[in-house]
Amino acid sequence: MNFAKRVLTHPYVKRALTLGGASVAAGATFVGSFPYVEDAFWVWKDPGRVSEKSSLTLSSDGVLDCSKAAGKMKDESECPEDGSASRQRLVVLGSGWASCSILKKIDRDKFDVTVISPRNHFAYTPLLPSVCVGTISPDAVSVPIREFTSYKTHGYLQRIKYMLRGHLPNRVDYIYAAATDIDPGDKTLNCEHHAADGICKKFKVPYDMLVVGTGATTNTFNTKGVDEYCHFLKQTGDATLIRDKVLENLEVASLPGTSEEERSKLLSVYVVGGGPTGVEFAAELQDFLMDDVVNPKHAIYKRCAGSTSVTVVQSNAHLLPGYQSAVQDCAEENLKEIGVNILTNTRVIGISKNHISVMDKPTGEKSDLPYGLVVWATGVSPIPLAKSLISKLPEQDSHRAIRTNSRCQVVGAEDSVFAVGDCADITLEKEYKDYILQFYRQHMKDSGGSDRTGLSEEANISFVDGLQSHFENMFGGVVTGYKVQGKIIQEKLIADFAKLLETAKTRKGSFQGLKEADVEKVVANRLKRQTFHPPTAQVAHQQGEFLAEMLNKGVYVSDANGGKGKWSFDHADPFSFNNMGQMVYLGGHIAAMTIPASEEVSVDWNGALTNTVWHGAYWGMLDSMSARCALLFDWTRGRLFGRPTSLNAICTPDSSSGETVNMSRHARD
8 A cells, every 4th residue: 555655656657647637638628629619710711611502403404513513623733724623523322331431531622522322321231230139229330421421520630631721622412312324425324312202303413433332232042032021131221120020029929819839930030141141140139039038037028938949041051151161160159059040051942921941952852931030141132223334334244243343443434433342343354364365475476386376285285384473473463462362263274274275185186276265265254253352341441442542543644636635543553452350240249250360371269258359340440439429338238238129110000001000210221
């Protein structure tokens, strides 16, 4: 005690404590008072900014008039004098991970930015499974899109720079509508806004540059009954509907006179898809049931205790495809331990009103299982807008997603259209083809071959053998960042060429050398089937930041004939995905994570401590301080008092239809 007193009363310790306390007080004062000082400054410096109205108006033919918005850039000395000094009209479609990353990073002095999305908020998708069971509220995972359009989303340092230079960045306009069609030739968008009263407003929006970040929809694989009877998990509205359905089934199962068979059916939940969304939803739901609902020790729904079941149906042999095998094993073991049933190598072949039909793939045995709720969480598929754009561009050779080059430029419309996130898929076919053909032509020249005969037999062998070192040079240059995928493709391409070489030896009874057309065909066939990035939030977020920085550094190239110039981005490096690791919640306050230690080696952890890291990481990734506060409050409330079980519906029959009145404000998006 005396020792502690002597330490605390030491002059140096007292000075350090005083300095530390003063620093904390000064920091708190700055953070608390800066918004008020900032607002007062701009009212004094730029009073017209407060009353400034949006410049978006419609012309008589229903086309958005952007002429008033296309002003001059603040610093015109950096721009040519041929009209390119006007700010470019940049239209961003969507309000997901990629689109919001662009809004945070884009240079608003250089672009007039317009955001178009039928969803007026950003949804923090990794935490949607927690919303399904009431662990957190929808507001905790929703950030209004207008927060991203405000300059106040920028950091304090950037906002101080705005004050020092004396003017704010250009406004970002938001349009609450859905883009239904893209015309790359005329550079216009067809948009529609469907109001709740049934009125539909249609208009067109012109653009100089367009970013498609609309995401993707859930892939049903054309399974019969999915759209009619299943719930999806892509939006906050989906999560609310699932929660209401779970609670409604619990209430109906608790009614007097409900048979055990009917109760078991109502409380049987099937999750189709063993990816991270399906696994985390099953884990969260089982936690909710065991901790707060039907736990034998303190069951809220006593009649339902012992009748609930949660089953994950996975077509593959293991859960979490794409994760490390240790994480896959941990997931299956932990889910089984907390009571979740797992059906692997099982395909859903149909869904009716009361049954889900499944087939065991190894044996072909089929069975019909009664259910109360089916959540479909399998893969992604392009939305109609993406399909429409793909059909208009002959260069697009895939129907799974919009093909882009390594700089996120849409193949066939590279000068003005970009695509990022789940709706896009980077193709490196051009880069591979150029490098391999360069290598082939050098061999052709060295071996003295011709276009008619192709490479000689010796040159063919050296060509295939030399591809390995040539690939290593390639991945250190243009295709940097794709070494892991590149090595897989390298092995497959070498095998393809070796197979073609064996075929060439016996063609027409004598050796026929590889020709340039053969090389192009092999590369095209292999690369068309190659996907370089998974459709995850991590990839979309990094793509959005990459594209914003690339657009900010775009170079204007004047036309040699005096015509209108164009913006060039050839100076930019290709997009390189930096894998920050993978996290997944497994239920029972256990989580697992994988962090890449190198390009080929990953380190994985699991356990209660990892669950703490999981919570901390997701809390820190939220961009809104209000959402962070709501998330922290919900987590604390759930741990102390349990999850809420209030249902957003009443069972009073409507006087006109006789149906129950649903009070939920949410609907499936």
